[in-house]
Amino acid sequence: MNIIESIQNGVIKGIKALYGADIVADQVTMNSTRKEFEGDYTVVAFPFTRIARKKPGQIAEELGEYLVREVEAIESYNVIKGFLNLSLSDAFWRAFLGEMYQDEAYGKHAPNGQKVMVEFSSPNTNKPLHLGHIRNILLGWSTSRIMEAAGYEVFRVQVVNDRGIAICKSMLAWQKYGQGATPESAGEKGDHFVGDYYVLFEKKLQEEYKAWQQTGPAREIFEQQSENGQSEEAFFKAFKNTYFNEYSRLGAEAKEMLLQWEAGKEETISLWKQMNAWVYQGFDETYRRLGVEFDKLYFESDTYLLGKDAIQKGLDNGIFYKKEDGSVWIGLTDAGLDHKLVLRSDGTSVYITQDIGTAQKRYQDFGVDKMVYVVADEQNYHFQALFEILKRLGEPYADGLYHLSYGMVNLPTGKMKSREGTVVDADDLIAEVVEEARANTVERDTISGLTKEQQEEVIRQIAMAALKFFIIKVQPRKRMVFDPKESVDLQGQTGPYVQNAYVRVQSVLRKGGEQDLSPAAGYRKLEPQEKEMLNMIYSFPGLIQLAAQEYDPSGIANFCYDLAKAYHRFYHDHSILNAPTAEARAFRLQLSRAVANVLHQGMNLLGIEMPERM
RNA sequence: GGCUCCGUAGCUUAAUUGGAUAGAGCACCUGACUACGGAUCAGGAGGUUCCAGGUUCGAAUCCUGGCGGAGUCACCA
The missing domain is CATH 3.30.1360.70 (Arginyl tRNA synthetase N-terminal domain)
Structure with missing residues (x-):
């Protein structure tokens, strides 16, 4: 107890x-x-x-x-x-410290026999990852680590949106303008390479659209359909989708390509496979830099037809109803939601159909008790509806569904908009923080004794700590303002600050850590600061449990900061190696190891590595 | 307009889920041991916790009503 x-x-x-x-x-x-x-x-x-x-x-x-x-x-x-x-009593704290200070599993809970699946990242394959994905990935990863520490068996998955009109646009642009180029020949990362063709497609389409706007038919449409006082520019902006679908030559070609893909035309499929393979190489590289990995990938090209059986079953049970035009719906008004379409009148599925089928498939694959979906808060309504439907279908895991909803990431200048080129690219951002960390490290000249490779490793760890901590310390549901300048800060409430506390301990231990620490048992009159840290350390296991329950890693980040801060202060106010007595010295060495141990554990739950020197 | 979420110092944010004098960081100002790593520490200044009511011994937190912002309300994903 x-x-x-x-x-x-x-x-x-x-x-x-x-x-x-x-x-x-x-x-x-x-x-x-x-x-x-x-x-x-x-x-x-x-x-x-x-x-x-x-x-x-x-x-x-x-x-x-x-x-x-x-x-x-x-x-x-x-x-x-x-x-x-x-x-x-001091005896209580002494005993506690003596018991845990070298326990590297301190804070972890015994297996609870439950399985949970965490879905995160889930990118489209037509462009590289950006800042929004980074928040998603960091939340998903840290939440999954925390749930593991709380006793769950965890499976990490992502759904890859590898099909649809978007990737066809990239494919078409490459086919028309690429002249056989490859990421290798262009000297570019595969996902960026493919993304460039997506952008190129949009550019060509825009040119085509602009030219079309000057033609007779376009003038006529504008005259007839524009509302009173609507400017030409505003009208054509709103009309763009219709143009793409009904008038554009490029649009027709892209749609044709999608049809060919659905028909399984060999040439299209092989082009599709090639382009996606390039993208995956790029994604893998970014995931590697972020230090995350997945147990299984679900591809939309495999799952997009799933769910229709469930719809039929629901129709038989009277959970769904069919309109005269053949479309299938579910009424969710009694759950505070609306009526929701689950099957089009032509019998094809919509997004939610696929999600129903995918959930069932995952359950078959892993038999999980819980499923966590890390998806931005713009899809709150969608998940409410999805979970409600799964519940009504009587799915066994329905009570364990959770949408880990997080706020969108904005820049100090406002929203990220791909059309305005303000999207912060994931790889660029990582490169930027690494540069910042490198500049600082060189200036301090603290690790020049290490090999070049070791130095690079430390710089990378510092940089990623800054970036990750900056994002994870904010509660998920809050939308966040991401200032790139602040994200590379290495001082104050940051990842490197926490790392520094750990590094300090390592430095102390190198100079006096191998000694016999048994005199600690004779230490009397604990300092208030010592008790404060022990109290914090004591609360750590409970905090993990809470973070898992709430699906919120931010508390762990703030805890690590608070503990690091307490240690920095203690370090400043009290001598460790030159403590007044041998008992105090041994006790403080134990305490230092305990703090380092817990910081290491805590940061690890956030996917942040701790260097031995920095 | 309906529903959901958010609103705390100039900026970024925390508050053990209803507890004590709202706690940090950045930026600004002033300091720190001839010592264990100064990516540190201490101090100063900065608050009507959006507003108004209510519940409670006690409210940033819960309720009601406003104000402001975001998202969503597609046979899109």
Whole structure:
């Protein structure tokens, strides 16, 4: 039993003994004592006033006295305004530290027998990854690590949107203008290479469209269809989709290509395979740089026809209904949603059809209890509908579905817009933070003793820590403003700040770590700062559990920062290797190792590596 | 317009899920040990937690009503 439960139990017994009332653990409000007061844990006495019919201060006094008597680890107490502050004995903290400081699995929970699938990234294959994907990937990765640490067996997957009109545009542009070029011949990463043809297609289409706008038929359409006072520019902007679908030669060719793909025409398929292969090489490279990997990839080209059986089954059960035109719908108004189309009148499927089928397939593949979808918040409604439908279909995993929704990433200048060229490319961004880290490292000249390769590795670790921490520390649901200048900061509330605390410990240990640390058992009178850190470390396992429950890694990031900060302060205020006594020295070495250990674990859950020197 | 989410210092954000004097970082100003790594530490200044009510011993947090922003309401994905 941990100390928090012990205290809660103590309070429950105390209330019974002192006032004869029965309460449950939930009614005991408890938290770590704020650092401006003396104590380790605080029990709030206000809720008991009704039960005890006494003033909170008096209750706190009586309860404090009881707890000191009955709970071994509690040594003393003080009461301030109805808050009962409890101090644990030095012996308790010493024992705790001695037990955990070299336990590298500290904080991890035993397997809970449950399986969870986390889907993240899920890119389109017509262009490279950008900043939005980075947030998605980091959230997905860290959440999956946290769930692992919380005891789940985790499967990481992505759905690759490898088919459709978008990739056909790239294919067509390459076919028409590429002259057989390859990423190798162009000296370019495959995903960028293919993305360039997508952009080229859009450019050619725009040229074609502009020219068309001057022709007689276009003038006529404008005259007839434009609304009163609508400018020519505004009209044609709105008309673009229609133009693409009904008038454009390039549009017709792209659509023709999609039809050929669906018909399985050999030449088209092989071109499609070639272009996608290039893209995957590029993606793999970016994933490698980000340090993430997947257990399985689902390709939309395999799954886009799934789900129709489920629709039929739902029709038979009366969950769905058919309109006269043959389209199939589900009414979700009683769940606060709307009516939703699940099958077109021509019998083809829509996005949600495919998602239903894919969910079922995943369950067949892995038998998971939970599925987490990391997808931006613009799809909130879609997932509400999807989950509701799966529930009505009676899927066994329906209660374990979770949409990890996150806010879109904006720049200080506003939204990212591909048309305006303001999209922050993932590879460019990574290169930028690496450059920044390199410049700083060279200036400090702290690792020039390492080999060139080792130096590069450290620089990469620092850079990625800056970028990842900057993104993960923000709660997922908040939309975030990403200032590239701040993301490469290496000081203050940043990843490198946390790394630095770890590096400091390593430095101390190199100079005096191999000694016998058993004298730590004789250390008396712990410093408040020492207790503060131990208290934080003590809370770490619970924090992992909470982060897993809430699907929110930001708390872990903030915890790591707080712990690093506490250590930096302690390091400044107290000597470790030159501590006043051998006991203090041994204790502080243990504590340093404990802090480093927990920082390493915590950052690792976020996908952030810790260098030994920096 | 309906629904959902967000609104905290100039900027980026936290607050143990209803607890004590709202805590950090950046930027700005001032300092720090002849010592274990200065990517550090300390101090200063900066707040009507969007506004108005309500519930409560206690509200940034919950409820109601506004204001502002974002997203979504396709036989698109």
